[in-house]
Amino acid sequence: MFFSGDSSTRKRVDLGGRSTKERDRQKLLEQTRLERNRRLWLRQQNSAATKIQKCFRGRKVATSEHSKVREQFYGTYGKHCQNVDKSSFGPDSEFLRQLLFFFDARSVSDFSILVETCQLLQQFVRETGDIVSLFAGMDYSSKHALVNYRVKKLAYLCIKAVHQNRNQLKDQLFASPQESTVSTTLLLETIVLLIDHKLPWVCKTVSYLLERKAFTLFREIILIGKASINTHNSVGRMSSLERTLAVVIPHIGQEPCTCPNVGPHWSFSSQILTIPFLWKLLPYSREVFATRGLNQHYIHQMALCVHNHADVLPNDTSVELPSYACLLGNILESSGVALSQPDCSFEMAVDLAAVATFLLESLPSIKSSNRHSREDSMAGEDDMTEGDDAMEICLNNDLERQICEAIDSRFLLQFTSVLFGGISLVSCLHKAPDDKEVSAVGAACAFLHVTFNTLPLERIMTILAYRTELVPVLWNFMKRCNENQKWSSLSEQLAYLLSGDAPGWLLPLAVFCPVYRHMLTIVDNEEFYEQEKPLSLKDIQSLIIILRQALWQLLWVNPMAPSNSSKSVTSTPANKKHPVEFIQQRVGIVASELLSQLQDWNNRREFTSPSDFHADGVNDFFISQAVIENTRANDILKQAPFLVPFTSRVKIFTSQLAAARQRHESNSVYTRNRFRIRRDRILEDAYNQMSALSEEDLRGPIRVTFVNEFGVEEAGIDGGGIFKDFMENITRAAFDVQYGLFKETSDHLLYPNPGSGMIHEQHLQFFHFLGILLAKALFEGILVDIPFATFFLSKLKQKYNYLNDLPSLDPELYRHLIFLKHYKGDISELELYFVIVNNEYGEQTEEELLPGGKNLHVTNENVITFIHLVANHRLNYQIRQQSSHFLRGFQQLIQKDWIDMFNEHELQLLISGSLDSLDIDDLRRNTNYVGGYHSEHYVVDMFWEVLKSFSLENQKKFLKFVTGCSRGPLLGFKYLEPLFCIQRAAGSASDEALDRLPTAATCMNLLKLPPYRSKEQLETKLMYAISAEAGFDLS
DSSP: OOOOSOOSOOOOOOTTSOOHHHHHHHHHHHHHHHHHHHHHHHHHHHHHHHHHHHHHHHHHHHHHHHHHHHHHHHHHHOTTOTTOOGGGGSTTOSHHHHHHHHOOTTOHHHHHHHHHHHHHHHHHHHHHSOHHHHHHTTOHHHHHHHHHHHHHHHHHHHHHHHHHTTTTTTTTTTOOTTOTTSHHHHHHHHHHHHTOTTSTTHHHHHHHHHHTTHHHHHHHHHHHHGGGHHHHOOTTOOOHHHHHHHHHTTOSSOTTOOOOOOOGGGSHHHHTTTSTTHHHHSHHHHHHHTSHHHHHHHHHHHHHHHHTTOOOOOOOSBTTBOHHHHHHHHHHHHHHHHHTSTTOOHHHHHHHHHHHHHHHHHSOOHHHHOTTSOOOTTOOSSOOOTTOSSOOOOOOHHHHHHHHHHSSHHHHHHHHHHHHTTOOTTOOTTSOOOHHHHHHHHHHHHHHHHHHHHSOSHHHHHHHHHHSSHHHHHHHHHHHHHHHTOHHHHHHHTTTTSOTTOOTTHHHHHHHHHHHHHHHTTOOHIIIIISOOSSOHHHHHHHHHHHHHHHHIIIIISOOSOTTTTSOOOOOHHHHHOHHHHHHHHHHHHHHHHHHHHHHHHHHSOOSOGGGGSOTTOOHHHHHHHTSTTSHHHHHHHHOGGGSOHHHHHHHHHHHHHHHHHHHHHHOSSOOEEEEEEGGGHHHHHHHHHTTSOHHHHHSOEEEEEEOTTSOBOSOOOSSHHHHHHHHHHHHHHTOGGGSSEEEOTTSOEEEOTTGGGTOTTHHHHHHHHHHHHHHHHHTTOOOOOOBOHHHHHHHTTOOOOGGGGGGTOHHHHHHHHHHHTOOSOGGGGOOBSEEEEEETTEEEEEESSTTGGGOBOOTTTHHHHHHHHHHIIIIITTHHHHHHHHHHHTTTSOHHHHTTSOHHHHHHHHHOOGGGOOHHHHHHTEEEETTOOTTOHHHHHHHHHHHHSOHHHHHHHHHHHHSOSSOOTTOGGGOSSOEEEEEOOSSOOHHHHTSOOEEEGGGTEEEEOOOSSHHHHHHHHHHHHHSOOGGGOO
16 A cells, blocks of 8 residues: 555454454354364274274184184085084084084085085984984983074074075076975975974074064065076976975964064065065965965054055065065955955954055056056046156056956955945944944945056946945945934044045045946846835935035035046046045046936936935025136036036026127128028028038028028018028928938937938938037027937937936837846856847848957856947947037037036927926016007907917917927026017008908017907917918018
8 A cells, every 4th residue: 555644553444343353253163163073083083993993803803713613614524514424413513513603605615515414404304203303412401592593593594595696596496395406495495394383493493584584585585586487386386485485474473483573674574575476486375375364464564554654665676566566466466365264354354455555555547557458437638747756657567467357356255245244234324333334434445445546447346336235335334424423433544544634425435436326327227216226215315415415515615626626537646645635536526427327317217306416505606606617616517517406507508608699790790691491402401501601600690581382582581580490490300200310219209320321321411410400509599399319418418328228219128138137047048149130221230249249158247248238339339420420510519518517308408498488377477568569458368368278289389480489498488589579460450450360570579469359369360370381471
């Protein structure tokens, strides 16, 4: 710095706000800390060096001592044990003491000595027949400590020797006892000899082996040797390795065994049962493991680990063969044998359910990864959770097959039989379920719920529905829990699976709903309505109320699922992390499906009030929200529309149509689409002109000019009424059975003609056109009098038809199938095959229901499948092309989610209306008057009296005359647009004026009525006008 002229020294200021003394203190403390850490590190370094040197010196001395003792051994007994005799194994001999001291499994010479020793031991035992005296001499009791020590050390060295040299001996590891010269056989058979259950030291020896993780050694031996198992283990022979395991497995600490329990990490369950396809490697051990005591012990041990969330499994052998999946496959495969034992306990079944549930939850969905299995209808395609940390693992195909085949009909029957064996189906309604019943239902529901979401459902559902008591047991349980409010006990039972305060009814419903729904697909009408099987109609009424309340609680009152819960859900890794939300979504779906199916049964023959399906909480706020996309109410309307009253849904549907029409009308200033239709060629003209329109034009207004039989255009101007008349006439002509596109059932209901292609070359294009035609009528709010068969309407909802839909199509075939279903004799004697004969217009064709069906007999075992396939062929397969093209045309104007709000019965009402809506009193209440008429006018009074006296057919003709449609609005004449109006047609009551007929303007729903003097005159003139069918010339 340059001198500034100021001799004074400026004080330095620390801008950090600290004094210099404080800064120096912090620096000193830091230096002290670093110095202390450096001294600590030096002490640790010196201590470690000392330990290393000590260990090294110890090892060096031990190696030296081993070498000395080994040399002494060679000198005394020879390098090949040539100097060994029976006395060498006695307590006073140095033979075993020296061998056990210096033996090193890595040494080839030591290994050879041990093999020779084992060979000599077996030889001497065969000669003397007494192994105890061979080791202990004449007095075992006084020498037992020494003998026990030598025996357990020798047994352990045999295992250690095989394990240490497993790679070199891999071709011998599964050698059979007959191959007595093989070194592994000699070593393993010696272990079998030493731990025979009759020997006094057996438990101490096995305990010693288990404490040294013998099962871990066995696991590594088996994994190395499994590749070459077929070389030595021929059919009917048990390998020495398997014999060794078979004598070790039973030592579980139960009387008379005194072995302590080994930790779960090193137990048979975690180390051996996790080996892939264990029972193929050790087929005889499966029978040993399946005995009651062993199976129950090991399953219970695993169940405790599940409840404590302990991870005790070893590392996976490969990505496709994870340990938990291998454990599951092996447990299920062996449990089938265990469950079939007459003394199989209830506790074992509960523990098995807990273990299998836990392991199944960890599995990837086999439905999606197995390419050969048909995807179930409840499995979604687009439900993979975004942002999952790990990709879904695909299991080995053989492992998948092992798991799927293990849960077979026999397993499910035995499993449910053991769990539900002591549960009565006639329990008092006011008696709450006891603890045992709660445990049984909880275990079964947890296992089956996870099974449904992991494995293919086809085989499982049929067995559970028709061959077990699952449905009546679960219903009896749910009914009593609901009556006594005891759901909390089930929540506590399943705390390991359902965290939080999840309601106890979630899991029972998640299992009951899909199984009962599957059962209803094959139950016939007599069973359901007359015999009331499997549930009485009174019980079904109670069930409907329980399901409705549960569904409303899940979807509206207390939803936990996201708003798009209407989609199907699959078992993904994200769902594993949030089981409650996943189960809630699942219950929402399956309960909706079951309630929808029960509503279909109620529509066929009413056994409960339709209002029982309606939720109590549907109000004006809910309806206002339901119209708005992506709201909770809108999602409920899509997933469970039956919760909303029909009239409310019709209002929503009508508002959606009105909004769509308004959007398209606002885009077009003038009507672009004008049809010129010949009345005698109405179908051909409509097909040619309407097929040329784009989807946008179809949604817009269409104006029609009729041409009469003389080629002259009719005088009417289309303000909407002529178009309504056109729609009614064209639909009547197009759907006429004489045209050949549709056929009639015995109840005069229409469905596509399976042989339509034999009549019309372009039949599929016509079905597409008819779909557009029906959709246009719905889109414009025009009711058409076309009664469709229910099984065809289900195709508009893209639903599958089942056996109970068959009576409306072919009652005779239905009776034959029901006869087969209940046939008590041998069905194979009827000589039926999996083929069906089609007869269309005299031409018979034979079709196979399954590949190779011509040679496949129908038997008592497969008759249910045969019945399903026949019903499917007639109700779904034969009309699939016609229905598909009809639906394609229909969906050009009507969105799928619009009609998904309605079931088939309600959809028919949307199309044709109801005769109940043709209420003359309702029409009178909603009528306007102009031109001098009023509600009390004498002519008006006469008119209403005459109209009420008409037959129903003439009332329909009148309605068509004034509105262009013979059906009234679905919700009553209040919703007629515009309201019906009666206008005075003549200013005076002169004879000339009174001679005129009544006329109508259908576009305005207007009746022009002259002031007739008498009721008879009014009736005559009105009847003539509505019956003349003079087209629109009468104006």
